[in-house]
Amino acid sequence: MNNVCILGAGSTKYGKLDESIIEIALNASVDAIESAGISPHDIQAGYISNVFGVADKQVHMAPVIMSNLGISHVPGLTIESACGSGSVMFREAYANVRAGFYDCILALGVEKITHTGTNQSTTLFSYCSDVFYEGGMGASFPGLFASIARSYMTKFKADEEDLARVAVKNHENGLLNPKAHMRKRITVDDVLNSPVVASPLKLYDCCPFSDGASAVILCSEDFAKKSGKPYIQVIGSGRGGSPAAVQGRKDIDTIPATVAAANQAYKMAGITPKDIDFAEVHDCFTIAEIIDIEDLGFFQKGKAAKAIREGATTRKGKIPINPSGGLKSKGHPIGATGVGQVVEVFEQFTGKAGERTIKDAQIALTHNFGATGASAAVHIFKKVN
Ligand SMILES: CC(C)(COP(=O)(O)OP(=O)(O)OC[C@H]1O[C@@H](n2cnc3c(N)ncnc32)[C@H](O)[C@@H]1OP(=O)(O)O)[C@@H](O)C(=O)NCCC(=O)NCCS
Structure with a gap:
């Protein structure tokens, strides 16, 4: 089994954001890719966590993100687990690198909710x-x-x-x-x-209630070592x-x-x-x-x-x-x-x-x-x- 590492990370500001959910997601993804010193073409799979894409009129988000990154052939998966979506998705990305299915994964979490207002957000969250x-x-x-x-x-x-x-x-x-x-x-x-x-x-x-996106690059330790960039281990x-x-x-x-x-x-x-x-x-x-x-x-x-x-x-x-x-x-x-x-x-x-x-x-x-x-x-x- 592979040792799993984090080679890069990026986040937007959290708060009330004006950009679309896809723009927010891409900003964090590009930050993470640049921080890892890799090209989008090094990414072999994309894992996305999101709960209320429907509130910004975008579900099935993973292929949209991959396409916007210029890697539409890369398989993507969107995962929902309420407020725990990010860590549950991270766990699936981790397991896939650990098992040797992939050497390099983009794990991205994103949410855009504040435009719905407190009443509607409270109702949506209650679901x-x-x-x-x-x-x-x-x-x-x-x-x-x-x-x-x-x-x-x-x-x-x-x-x-x-x-x-x-x-x-x-x-x-x-x-x-x-x-x-x-x-x-x-x-x-x-x-x-x-x-x-x-x-x-x-x-x-x-x-x-906040909008925002965060992304990390997970990879095998061999991949991390070859990159020559600083990394941490899971x-x-x-x-x-x-x-x-x-x-x-x-x-x-x-x-x-x-x-x-x-x-x-x-x-x-x-x-x-x-x-x-x-x-x-x-x-x-x-x-x-x-x-x-x-x-x-x-x-x-x-x-x-x-x-x-x-x-x-x-x-x-x-x-x-x-x-x-x-x-x-x-x-x-x-x-x-x-x-x-x-x-x-x-x-x-x-x-x-x-x-x-x-x-x-x-x-x-x-x-x-x-x-x-x-x-x-x-x-x-x-x-x-
Ligand atoms: C706490 C809560 C009810 C406040 O909603 P609200 O009264 O509509 O708040 P508003 O957005 O109108 O903001 C009113 C003011 O309080 C501030 N504020 C809002 N939520 C805040 C919070 N959680 N902490 C500190 N300040 C807050 C705003 O900045 C604003 O300040 P300003 O008047 O100086 O600009 C709402 O944020 C909430 O329900 N939070 C919980 C979300 C949740 O359940 N998440 C899932 C957890 S499992």
């Missing part, structure tokens, strides 16, 4: 839930995560300030990321005084599933898909959570980051809020979480988010992360899930010196 039990009954994602937050806060005696600290930290990190959607310093009081969206979640506890990959509707879960303050995916990825990499130097995790709402970092094994169940209070997850803390700004500040263009996390790791490990660089980091983890965690993928990366 990613179990519509029979959730979306169709009027549940939105802020509402579902509010239930999760209430459960966690009651069981583990956490409070609204604990949630707010996640937003403050991620906005602080996002200030250093020129491509982040929400670049604004906020305080705990700003979060507590922001409008209630679904109690206890307030405006600043929520990620925004050393662990895992996937998991959970009951689609929150009501089907035994506990709603843990996400079984995350736990399963993380265990597989740690086992493959031959490491434990203690070996991770930083992580990009799925903080669609502040409560999600708290639950993620427990499910990923960085903190015991019920202990993350205290650790965050003590600064453990800041850029200089014991385990920096979301140095990019995360979904909360960097933004959440849902088809692109999981790929954007890999872009951040690539930039961190190849000297391109500027002021947000995590000092001496060698091993990093990405974690991204769909809906309230019905699907999830975890990947682990190693710096190649």
Whole structure:
């Protein structure tokens, strides 16, 4: 089996973008191709993650992207897995290089949604839930995560300030990321005084609706070595599933898909959570980051809020979480988010992360899930010196 590497990475800015979904996708793809120092003709397959192409009147996107890159003969595949589309698609691209089917793949995530407005976006996003039990009954994602937050806060005696600290930290990190959607310093009081969206979640506890695209070039280590360009290695990959509707879960303050995916990825990499130097995790709402970092094994169940209070997850803390700004500040263009996390790791490990660089980091983890965690993928990366 091939060792799998990332040879190049590129992203558009995340936010409200005017270009078409195809223009956004091409901008990120061309950035990744140039960063890898390859020609489009080196690409043997294209994997695209996207959820709501239909909102910008373009589905069956993979062949359109390949054609626009001048490589229409290259097979493309579009993959959807709600907010986890990017990491689930990345996993399929990874598996194909690892198995030796391809030496060089373009993995691109893209989303364009903001032009539909908050009401329509909220409705469209609710189709990613179990519509029979959730979306169709009027549940939105802020509402579902509010239930999760209430459960966690009651069981583990956490409070609204604990949630707010996640937003403050991620906005602080996002200030250093020129491509982040929400670049604004906020305080705990700003979060507590922001409008209630679904109690206890307030405006600043929520990620925004974002447009954007991110792309990476995956290749075999032989291909990477021959290129002479800097690269990083993928050393662990895992996937998991959970009951689609929150009501089907035994506990709603843990996400079984995350736990399963993380265990597989740690086992493959031959490491434990203690070996991770930083992580990009799925903080669609502040409560999600708290639950993620427990499910990923960085903190015991019920202990993350205290650790965050003590600064453990800041850029200089014991385990920096979301140095990019995360979904909360960097933004959440849902088809692109999981790929954007890999872009951040690539930039961190190849000297391109500027002021947000995590000092001496060698091993990093990405974690991204769909809906309230019905699907999830975890990947682990190693710096190649
Ligand atoms: C939180 C939310 C309801 C806000 O929507 P909204 O009230 O229509 O927000 P608007 O776009 O009108 O923006 C109002 C202001 O708040 C800001 N804002 C919007 N969303 C924000 C967010 N999530 N965080 C911080 N600021 C935000 C805007 O920049 C704007 O500021 P301005 O007035 O200074 O320009 C919406 O972003 C949301 O539902 N987010 C969750 C998306 C989601 O569910 N994703 C899937 C996760 S599983």
